[in-house]
Amino acid sequence: MSPIPTGYNQRLNANGTLGGIVHESAYVSESAIIGENTRIDARARICIGVKIGDRCVINEGVTIADQTSLGCDTYVYRDVNIGPNCRIGRGSSIKSDVLQRTKLPPRSEFTAATTMRGLYKNYNWCLYRGIDKHLMLSIGCQNHKVSTWLTKPNTLPI
Numbered sequence: 164m165s166p167i168p169t170g171y172n173q174r175l176n177a178n179g180t181l182g183g184i185v186h187e188s189a190y191v192s193e194s195a196i197i198g199e200n201t202r203i204d205a206r207a208r209i210c211i212g213v214k215i216g217d218r219c220v221i222n223e224g225v226t227i228a229d230q231t232s233l234g235c236d237t238y239v240y241r242d243v244n245i246g247p248n249c250r251i252g253r254g255s256s257i258k259s260d261v262l263q264r265t266k267l268p269p270r271s272e273f274t275a276a277t278t279m280r281g282l283y284k285n286y287n288w289c290l291y292r293g294i295d296k297h298l299m300l301s302i303g304c305q306n307h308k309v310s311t312w313l314t315k316p317n318t319l320p321i
Contacts, residue, residue, distance in 0.1 A: 171202075183219070198235065216253060234269060 167173060167184055174182035174197050183201030185191055191209040198217035203209065208226040215221065216235035224242040227233070231245055234253030239245070246263035255267055258274040267273060 170205075174203075183215075210247075228263070 170188075171184040171186050174185050174191065176182045176196050177193055178196065180196075181199060182197030183199060183203065185197070185203045186205045186207070188205045189203050189207040189209070191197065191203065191207075192211045192213065194211050195209045195213040195215070197203065197209070197215050198219060200217055201215055201219040201221070203215075203221045204223040204225075206224045207221050209215070209221070210227060210229045210231075212230040213227050214232040215227075216233055216237065218235055219233055219237045219239070221227070221239050222241040222243075225239050226244045227239075228245060228247035228249075230247055231249040231251070233239070233245075233251045234255065236254045237251055237257065238255075239257045240259075243257055243260055245251070245257065245261045246265065248264045249261055250266045251257065251261070252267050252269035252271055254270040256272045258272070261267075261273060
């Protein structure tokens with residue numbers, strides 16, 4: 164095992180298993196489960212009930228909301244927000260914000276530039292039946308809280 168870098172600490176999960184390394188300025192909920200050889204960088208926030216697989220990299224400023232799970236070998240880029248109750252498949256690369264209840268299949272690459280054609284091609288991860296066309300049109304919009312639309316689907320414009 165390689166030495167722990169300066170500013171990082173080895174995590175002991177609540178269930179007694181040895182987790183990854185966590186930067187001293189990161190916040191990790193006591194109920195979160197962090198896999199082996201996973202690295203969580205500075206200013207990251209890992210919330211209640213989050214499960215992160217082995218060999219993941221959670222970069223600086225990332226927020227992972229409640230009850231989300233990330234598969235093994237997932238890479239999350241800097242300052243990305245992942246909403247609550249998401250399921251990210253193993254080997255994924257997350258480059259932009261992910262909305263609540265999103266399900267991504269293994270080896271997905273999720274970016275703000277994801278096209279509607281690309282979303283339909285990987286249609287294994289449907290957010291909500293009936294409103295995904297509005298969501299897909301809004302994924303690339305900056306400074307717009309699409310996730311608030313998901314709480315009241317009947318209020319969406321048609």
